[in-house]
Amino acid sequence: MESLKLVQKTKSTRSPAKPAKKHTVKIDDDLIDLFPLPRYFQVHFQHIHENASDLHDELTQLKDYVAKVDEKLDRLTALLSRLPEHAL
Secondary structure, three states, X not given: OOOOOOOOOOOOOOOOOOOOOOOOOOOOXXXXXXXXXXXXXXXXXXXXXXXXXXXXXXXXXXXXXHHHHHHHHXXXXXHHHHOOHHHO
């Protein structure tokens, strides 16, 4: 049986091109200037989406594995229940 992938590989992410500026709030500032660039959110949600997909695949693998183990346990239990008592 294949071994399950339980440890995910770490994925490298790109660092932002420009360091974030420190802002002080002034009356003339637009609020939009105080928020991170849209690229930050794009990278962030892409990372979350990729991790969710990987975790979903791993969960599916684990469910299949548990189903196979459960089936084997049922077969073993059935075999043990059919054995005569003096054989145990």
